[in-house]
Amino acid sequence: MGLEVVCRLVHAPTFDEICSMSWEDVYASLESNELRKLRPEKDERLERKFDIDAEAELLDWMDSFNHKISNRANSFLDCLSGINDSTDGLLLISEWCSVGAWEVWEARAILYFENATGERVENSNDLISLDTWTQIFESLNGMNESEFSDKVCMDWMQRRLDLGETLDETKDPRIAPTFEAHSRNSKTLVHAVNVLENNTELKPLFGREYLPAFQWHYGLKTLGMISNE
Amino acid sequence: MDYVCPNIGLLPIWDELTKHCKKYEAIMSIKKDEIGYYRLETPSKKPFIATCVQKKHVGLYSVVMYRHPQVIPKELEDFRIGKSCMGFVDFDESFDLIPQLLDNIFQHYASTEKF
Numbered sequence: 540m541g542l543e544v545v546c547r548l549v550h551a552p553t554f555d556e557i558c559s560m561s562w563e564d565v566y567a568s569l570e571s572n573e574l575r576k577l578r579p580e581k582d583e584r585l586e587r588k589f590d591i592d593a594e595a596e597l598l599d600w601m602d603s604f605n606h607k608i609s610n611r612a613n614s615f616l617d618c619l620s621g622i623n624d625s626t627d628g629l630l631l632i633s634e635w636c637s638v639g640a641w642e643v644w645e646a647r648a649i650l651y652f653e654n655a656t657g658e659r660v661e662n663s664n665d666l667i668s669l670d671t672w673t674q675i676f677e678s679l680n681g682m683n684e685s686e687f688s689d690k691v692c693m694d695w696m697q698r699r700l701d702l703g704e705t706l707d708e709t710k711d712p713r714i715a716p717t718f719e720a721h722s723r724n725s726k727t728l729v730h731a732v733n734v735l736e737n738n739t740e741l742k743p744l745f746g747r748e749y750l751p752a753f754q755w756h757y758g759l760k761t762l763g764m765i766s767n768e
Numbered sequence: 769m770d771y772v773c774p775n776i777g778l779l780p781i782w783d784e785l786t787k788h789c790k791k792y793e794a795i796m797s798i799k800k801d802e803i804g805y806y807r808l809e810t811p812s813k814k815p816f817i818a819t820c821v822q823k824k825h826v827g828l829y830s831v832v833m834y835r836h837p838q839v840i841p842k843e844l845e846d847f848r849i850g851k852s853c854m855g856f857v858d859f860d861e862s863f864d865l866i867p868q869l870l871d872n873i874f875q876h877y878a879s880t881e882k883f
Contacts, residue, residue, distance in 0.1 A: 669795065673811035673883045735882065742882055759795055759810070759878040 544648040544666050546745040547633060547640035548735050549757065550579040554636040554742075558629075558765075562618040563611040566601055569594050578635060584730050585639020597631045604628070619766045626752035626762040633744050633757070641731040643724050645747065650698075651725050654691045655679050667746050669756055675728075676743070680736050684726040691725040692718060773804030774823045781856050782806075782826045785819045788866050792816065792874060812883040817873060825855035828866075832873045839872035841865045 556577065557565060568574040574594070581587050588596070604625075605611075608618050615632070619625035643651070649660045656674040665671050679687060695718070696706055708714050735741050744762075746755035753763030773779065786806045793808070796816045800807035804821035818829040827849075832839055834852035843862050849855035856863075 669811050669883070670797075676883065677812070758882055759874075 541644040541646050542748045543642045544645055544745070544747050545640050545642045546672070546731060546743055547637045548582070548585065548731060548738075548741045549633050549637045549744050550740055551636075551742045551758075552740055553577050553579055554632060557632050557636065558616040559614050561612050562601070562608055562615050565615050566598070566605075566611075569598050569601075574635070579638050582639040582734055584727055585734075586642050587637060587639040588634055593631070593635050597628075597635060600628055600631055616766070616768070624752070626755075626766045629762045629766055630752040630755060633755075633762075637744070638734070638741065639731075641724075641728055643728075647721065647724060650695055650721065651691055651728055654687070654694055654725075655728070663747075667750065667754075667756070669759070672743065672745055672756070676732050676735065679729050679732040681733070682729055684729040687729050688722045688725040692721050695721050771800070771802055771805045771820075773802075773821050775821055776804075778821045778826050778857070779804060781859060782819055782821045784859070784863060785826060785828055785856065785866060788870055789817050789819060791867075792870070795874075810877055810881060810883065812881060814877075814881070816877065817870065822855075825849070825857050828854040828856070830873050832876050836876055839869065839876055841868050841872075844869060 557574075560568075565574070572594070575590050578590060578593075587593075604622060607622055611618070615628070619628060645663055645666055648666050652660050652666065652671060652675060655678050656671065657678075658674070660666060660671075699706060705711055706714060735743055742758045744755055744757045746752075753761060753766065755762045757765065782804055789806060789808060796808040796810055797813075798807075799809050800818070805818075806820070807818040808816040810816050815829075815831060818827075820827045820829070829852055831852045833848070833854070840848070844854065844865050847854040847856060847862065
C-alpha cells in the first residue's frame with residue numbers, strides 16, 4: 540500500500556474558535572464530550588474519524604504535552620509556541636474541525652491530478668504543493684463529476700494499453716475493482732472541490748501521510764506558520 | 769508595452785521595498801520581476817502586492833490598502849498617495865514598518881481567501 544494524499548475540508552470558524560480556547564478548556568470539554576457540539580456536520584461522501592476516535596487522539600496528544608505547558612489558561616495556540624512537534628496538535632484539531640477529507644493513494648492521485656490540471660506530475664512533492672492544488676480547484680470547480688470520472692477512467696485504460704497490459708476482466712480480476720475505485724475517487728474529488736467552493740467557511744488543508752504536520756498547507760499558510768504566529 | 773524604469777535614482781528605494789516583498793515568493797506567484805517593477809499574485813491569481821519606480825516616487829501597491837485601510841500601520845499613513853498606493857521618495861525610519869504592512873496584507877488574504 541502506498542502513502543495517501545489528503546485534502547481535508549476544515550471549518551475555519553471552528554478551527555479558529557478551538558485554537559483561541561484555553562488549553563484547559565479544550566481538555567475539559569473533550570473529556571466531558573462538550574466539544575462535540577462544536578464539531579461541524581460530516582459530509583456524507585468524505586472520510587472523517589468518528590467523534591470518539593478524534594477526541595481520544597487529541598486527548599492522548601494533549602496528555603503527552605501537559606507537563607510542558609506552563610500556563611494552561613493561555614489559548615491553545617499560545618500554548619503551542621515553544622513546543623517541538625506542536626503542529627501535530629493543530630493537525631489533530633483540523634481533523635476535529637473538518638467536514639471530511641478526500642484521501643487517495645499517491646500513485647492514483649497522479650492520474651487524477653494530471654487529468655485535472657493537464658500537466659505532468661514530476662515528483663511526489665507536486666501532489667502536495669499549493670500550485671497544484673490551486674490548479675485542481677480552479678479546473679474542477681463546477682465540473683460535472685461523471686465528465687471528470689470518464690476522462691480519468693479513459694486515460695487509465697489507455698495507459699494500461701500503452702503498457703501492454705490487458706483490459707480483459709477474465710485475465711486480471713483486479714481490473715473491475717480498480718476501475719470502480721478510479722471512478723469513485725475522481726467523482727469524490729470533484730465533489731470535495733465543489734463543497735469547498737460553495738461554502739465560504741471551509742478552507743482546504745492538504746498534505747500526505749507521514750508528512751511532518753508543520754508542512755501541511757492550510758489555505759495560504761502552513762500549519763508551521765500558524766503555530767509560530 | 770514593456771516597462772522602462774523612468775528614474776534609476778529611485779532604484780535603491782525600490783530595491784529595499786521589493787526585498788521585503790520577496791519573502792512571499794514561496795506562497796505567491798511572480799508576475800513581474802523587472803528592474804524597477806515587481807508584482808506578486810496570490811495562487812488564485814488575485815493581485816497581492818506590487819512595487820514600481822515612477823518618475824518622482826516608488827509606488828507600493830495593494831488593493832487591500834484601499835478596501836481595508838486598517839492594515840496600514842499608523843506611522844505609514846502619511847505615505848499614502850492614492851487609494852491603494854503608497855509613495856516613497858527617500859529612505860525613512862518608517863521603512864522598518866514595511867514588513868508589518870506586508871504581513872498585515874498577507875494575513876488579510878490568508879483569512880479571507882481559500883488560496
